[in-house]
Amino acid sequence: xxxxxxxxxxxxxxxxxxxxxxxxxxxxxxxxxxxxxxxxxxxxxxxxxxxxxxxxxxxxxxxxxxxxxxxxxxxxxxxxxxxxxxxxxxxxxxxxxxxxxxxxxxxxxxxxxxxxxxxxxxxxxxxxxxxxxxxxxxxxxxxxxxxxxxxxxxxxxxxxxxxxxxxxxxxxxxxxxxxxxxxxxxxxxxxxxxxxxxxxxxxxxxxxxxxxxxxxxxxxxxxxxxxxxxxxxxxxxxxxxxxxxxxxxxxxxxxxxxxxxxxxxxxxxxxxxxxxxxxxxxxxxxxxxxxxxxxxxxxxxxxxxxxxxxxxxxxxxxxxxxxxxxxxxxxxxxxxxxxxxxxxxxxxxxxxxxxxxxxxxxxxxxxxxxxxxxxxxxxxxxxxxxxxxxxxxxxxxxxxxxxxxxxxxxxxxxxxxxxxxxxxxxxxxxxxxxxxxxxxxxxxxxxxxxxxxxxxxxxxxxxxxxxxxxxxxxxxxxxxxxxxxxxxxxxxxxxxxxxxxxxxxxxxx
Amino acid sequence: xxxxxxxxxxxxxxxxxxxxxxxxxxxxxxxxxxxxxxxxxxxxxxxxxxxxxxxxxxxxxxxxxxxxxxxxxxxxxxxxxxxxxxxxxxxxxxxxxxxxxxxxxxxxxxxxxxxxxxxxxxxxxxxxxxxxxxxxxxxxxxxxxxxxxxxxxxxxxxxxxxxxxxx
Numbered sequence: 001x002x003x004x005x006x007x008x009x010x011x012x013x014x015x016x017x018x019x020x021x022x023x024x025x026x027x028x029x030x031x032x033x034x035x036x037x038x039x040x041x042x043x044x045x046x047x048x049x050x051x052x053x054x055x056x057x058x059x060x061x062x063x064x065x066x067x068x069x070x071x072x073x074x075x076x077x078x079x080x081x082x083x084x085x086x087x088x089x090x091x092x093x094x095x096x097x098x099x100x101x102x103x104x105x106x107x108x109x110x111x112x113x114x115x116x117x118x119x120x121x122x123x124x125x126x127x128x129x130x131x132x133x134x135x136x137x138x139x140x141x142x143x144x145x146x147x148x149x150x151x152x153x154x155x156x157x158x159x160x161x162x163x164x165x166x167x168x169x170x171x172x173x174x175x176x177x178x179x180x181x182x183x184x185x186x187x188x189x190x191x192x193x194x195x196x197x198x199x200x201x202x203x204x205x206x207x208x209x210x211x212x213x214x215x216x217x218x219x220x221x222x223x224x225x226x227x228x229x230x231x232x233x234x235x236x237x238x239x240x241x242x243x244x245x246x247x248x249x250x251x252x253x254x255x256x257x258x259x260x261x262x263x264x265x266x267x268x269x270x271x272x273x274x275x276x277x278x279x280x281x282x283x284x285x286x287x288x289x290x291x292x293x294x295x296x297x298x299x300x301x302x303x304x305x306x307x308x309x310x311x312x313x314x315x316x317x318x319x320x321x322x323x324x325x326x327x328x329x330x331x332x333x334x335x336x337x338x339x340x341x342x343x344x345x346x347x348x349x350x351x352x353x354x355x356x357x358x359x360x361x362x363x364x365x366x367x368x369x370x371x372x373x374x375x376x377x378x379x380x381x382x383x384x385x386x387x388x389x390x391x392x393x394x395x396x397x398x399x400x401x402x403x404x405x406x407x408x409x410x411x412x413x414x415x416x417x418x419x420x421x422x423x424x425x426x427x428x429x430x431x432x433x434x435x436x437x438x439x440x441x442x443x444x445x446x447x448x449x450x451x452x453x454x455x456x457x458x459x460x461x462x463x464x465x466x467x468x469x470x471x472x473x474x475x476x477x478x479x480x481x482x483x484x485x486x487x488x489x490x491x492x493x494x495x496x497x498x499x500x501x502x503x504x505x506x507x508x509x
Numbered sequence: 510x511x512x513x514x515x516x517x518x519x520x521x522x523x524x525x526x527x528x529x530x531x532x533x534x535x536x537x538x539x540x541x542x543x544x545x546x547x548x549x550x551x552x553x554x555x556x557x558x559x560x561x562x563x564x565x566x567x568x569x570x571x572x573x574x575x576x577x578x579x580x581x582x583x584x585x586x587x588x589x590x591x592x593x594x595x596x597x598x599x600x601x602x603x604x605x606x607x608x609x610x611x612x613x614x615x616x617x618x619x620x621x622x623x624x625x626x627x628x629x630x631x632x633x634x635x636x637x638x639x640x641x642x643x644x645x646x647x648x649x650x651x652x653x654x655x656x657x658x659x660x661x662x663x664x665x666x667x668x669x670x671x672x673x674x675x676x
Contacts, residue, residue, distance in 0.1 A: 034653075037648070040653065044653065044655075048653055048654055166565075166568070166574055167564075168561040168562075168564035168565050168568065169561070169565065169574075171557065171561050172521065172558050172561040172562065172565070175554045175555070175557050175558045175561070176558060178550075178551075178554050179528055179551050179554050179555060179558070182550055182551045182554075186535060186547030186548075188543070188544070188547065189535070189543075189546075189547045191535055191547055193532075193534070193535055193547055193548070193551070194528070194531055194532065194551060196531070218599065222591070222592065222595060222596060225591055225595060226587070226588045226591055226592075229587060393627070393629075395622070395623065395626065395627030395628075395629065396623065396627065396629070396633075396637065398595075398622070399618065399619055399622035399623060399627075400641070402598075402599055402602070402618070402622075403602075403615050403618065403619065403641060403645075406599070406602060406603060406606075406611075406615075407611065407615075407645060407649075407657065410606075410611065410657060410658070411649070411655055411657070414655070414656075416603075416606065416607065416658065419603050419606070420603060423599060423600065423603055426599075427596060430592075430596075431517065432517070434510075434513075434576075434583065434584075435510075435513060435514055435517055435576045436574065436575055436576055453550045456545075456550070457544045457545050457549075457550070458544065460539075460544050460545055461543065461544030461545075464541075465539045465544075465545075
């Protein structure tokens with residue numbers, strides 16, 4: 001342990017060197033804005049700025065990229081809360097409660113809760129990373145296809161079992177999201193699949209950001225204008241120093257549970273290969289909702305619903321670095337690019353990296369701590385700017401949101417087909433929203449679909465079509481059973497109410 | 510609202526059937542040695558969607574869901590006007606992108622929304638409508654190196670000139 005602390009202090013010292021510190025501050029600020037721009041996420045920032053890093057030594061280069069990664073994780077929440085459009089895929093779940101809070105004129109509470117939860121999530125994951133990197137990497141490897149599918153099932157189950165919404169509509173929403181995720185090519189046979197009306201734009205699939213921006217940037221916006229008759233209260237947002245302190249207290253009092261769940265669950269989902277921060281944040285939201293005293297408050301503007309996904313996406317972004325550094329397996333698209341960068345710099349990721357390139361690894365870990373701290377400070381410093389933006393009259397804010405949605409829809413895939421598709425999704429979402437169809441599950445499903453389907457198919461291939469594989473394995477079994485119980489929970493509730501009412505009626509007879 | 514609930518359920522049921530039919534283009538059964546066919550996953554999911562629409566119809570008939578009890582119109586006068594003006598505005602914005610470029614379409618859309626829907630002054634309208642495309646241009650083209658649609662050929666000289674500034 002003493003050895004680890006010694007190495008960590010060396011790493012912190014390295015990342016506090018003037019050049020590296022400057023790179024961290026620039027990286028975090030850039031990341032914050034890239035993350036806040038709908039359609040662009042950390043992956044774009046890291047990919048675009050990768051060539052710039054060849055001008056500095058490898059340790060400084062990865063510190064810069066890690067700072068962008070961190071900044072983007074914080075930044076995604078900003079547009080999710082203030083504009084109601086997910087700034088990045090990792091911030092989709094933040095929209096579920098961040099937007100209702102902003103509409104109530106409580107954007108500052110949501111923004112501060114997001115910043116603090118992100119900081120705590122980042123810190124918890126940094127400590128876990130520092131202390132347990134090599135053993136955790138082996139745990140992640142014991143997660144095969146059946147285990148990952150069971151986890152996905154659990155994520156969907158949390159939305160069905162405790163949603164409180166209309167069950168058939170929730171299930172419909174999940175299934176349609178999963179079907180949209182299946183559009184494009186069948187990954188296993190390589191054959192085109194669900195290419196509607198032979199339109200070639202469907203061949204590259206339906207990008208989840210196109211659905212998310214359509215639903216939130218257009219559908220929900222139209223619904224808000226319609227239901228409030230244009231009298232939006234989000235412009236009531238205020239910002240004072242006293243307000244920041246009381247919001248921070250309230251955010252933590254009501255969001256501590258979500259923060260704790262997000263910090264640990266996010267880290268764990270982050271280290272799983274092929275998972276990453278987006279599923280991590282969505283699952284943490286689901287679990288936080290499931291364990292909340294009053295789950296129905298989630299989705300109406302509960303700070304816990306902001307804290308859980310925000311703590312999780314920061315925690316998962318550190319977690320995703322773990323399999324990349326120790327095993328050479330990237331846990332998310334961003335870490336895949338970082339891995340590419342490391343190979344270009346002449347570093348070989350894998351178990352030997354910790355011993356062969358100790359200075360590089362500990363410099364990176366040190367930079368996680370420093371980036372996390374600066375991301376919090378820079379984010380809080382910018383909150384008044386975002387609140388000021390919200391205070392603009394709604395007739396100025398609304399067209400800006402529409403412009404951002406259209407540009408974001410295009411930037412995600414750079415195809416006009418997707419912009420039209422986004423408008424279609426937006427109008428569809430508006431009509432379905434009016435009829436009480438919950439739309440968050442569809443967004444969750446389109447994100448998790450590309451993980452759920454291949455893991456299900458490969459598991460069934462492994463077991464020659466026998467579905468008991470999900471029940472008999474030591475890790476997958478319990479997760480599947482919990483998921484099934486959750487799915488059946490509404491049915492149990494109906495039976496329980498009937499039994500209870502018949503008991504009440506019996507003595508009266 | 511009540512009628513809209515059942516009509517929507519009907520449309521969604523038809524869509525589910527279409528998706529089931531479309532999924533059968535690939536194998537929907539189990540292929541020995543290959544696992545479930547490519548069409549199986551969307552086929553069964555669409556099947557579940559169809560069953561859900563059945564339940565939605567039952568809830569409508571029993572009047573247990575809020576929209577099936579509501580006597581309010583699905584879209585009143587305000588809703589229809591809003592959808593036409595705002596939704597139509599976005600439609601026009603997207604339609605203009607391939608003609609006058611993303612930046613040009615943004616400019617026109619902002620003028621339309623700010624001046625004609627928002628009733629803001631010409632000074633404010635023109636300031637925002639000009640500033641937003643300029644900021645977007647430098648952010649996307651110069652910083653992020655992502656090119657947004659440039660419209661038809663007649664705009665080429667304008668963008669060629671702008672590119673000399675950023676490159």
